[in-house]
Amino acid sequence: MTTNDDIYYINLIIEGNTKAFSVLVDRYKDLVFSLAIKMLKNREEAEEVSQDTFIKVYKSLTQFKGDSKFSTWIYKVAYNTCLDRLKKHKREQQVVSIDEFNTNQIKSFDNALDAMENMERNQTIQDCIQQLPADDAFLLTLFYFDEQSLEEISKVMGLTSNNVKVKLFRSRKKLTSILKEKLEPEIIEYYES
Numbered sequence: 001m002t003t004n005d006d007i008y009y010i011n012l013i014i015e016g017n018t019k020a021f022s023v024l025v026d027r028y029k030d031l032v033f034s035l036a037i038k039m040l041k042n043r044e045e046a047e048e049v050s051q052d053t054f055i056k057v058y059k060s061l062t063q064f065k066g067d068s069k070f071s072t073w074i075y076k077v078a079y080n081t082c083l084d085r086l087k088k089h090k091r092e093q094q095v096v097s098i099d100e101f102n103t104n105q106i107k108s109f110d111n112a113l114d115a116m117e118n119m120e121r122n123q124t125i126q127d128c129i130q131q132l133p134a135d136d137a138f139l140l141t142l143f144y145f146d147e148q149s150l151e152e153i154s155k156v157m158g159l160t161s162n163n164v165k166v167k168l169f170r171s172r173k174k175l176t177s178i179l180k181e182k183l184e185p186e187i188i189e190y191y192e193s
Contacts, residue, residue: 006070010061024052026124028071031146032078038141049085053078068155075148075156079155081140087136092188128178143168 006027033055037047056077064073073085094103128135135157142156154164 007066010064010070013061017019021054021058021060024057028074029054031071032074034145035075035078035138035141036082038129038137039079040085041130041134044164045089049078049081053081056081069152072148072152072155074156075142075146078106082134082138119156124182125175125179128175130173131178132171135167137176139164139167140172140175148178 006024009020009023013024029050033046033050036049036053037043037162040046040049053074057074060077073128129140132140139153142153143150148156150161150164150168153159153168154161157164157169
């Protein structure tokens with residue numbers, strides 16, 4: 001999944017090979033959808049925004065200059081499309097669980113237990129992230145789950161690297177207080193029983 005490979009397909013599409021776009025869609029559809037669902041917290045809207053994102057990407061491929069990674073450019077388009085949707089629909093957002101447990105991937109009992117513990121931990125973190133404002137949830141997702149660099153995040157969100165650092169620090173603080181609220185009763189209950 002190299003930038004050169006992306007550029008190859010972009011050039012094919014620009015030259016008129018519309019079928020080549022399906023390669024880029026397959027490559028980035030999960031990333032776009034996961035970012036959309038983190039921000040919109042509604043599966044149907046995330047699916048619509050994902051489709052809108054790829055339509056926008058297709059129509060504006062000639063504007064991709066190549067100064068950043070193609071994935072960063074797609075993140076930015078998805079982010080802006082989500083922001084547009086949030087502005088359009090100022091209503092209560094619903095929480096949607098996006099992590100599903102796939103038992104076919106677990107080979108042994110020990111791995112199953114480890115996977116369940118990790119799932120619970122990840123689900124707790126995901127639930128807490130869902131309680132954050134959309135920008136904070138998006139930022140933490142890019143940094144921790146999609147492992148984007150501060151520079152890439154700054155390009156996606158249209159902020160300086162220093163602003164990203166500050167927002168990331170504040171988002172972590174918000175997440176920490178939510179995690180503390182959620183976990184303290186569980187820990188107390190565990191030790192009382």
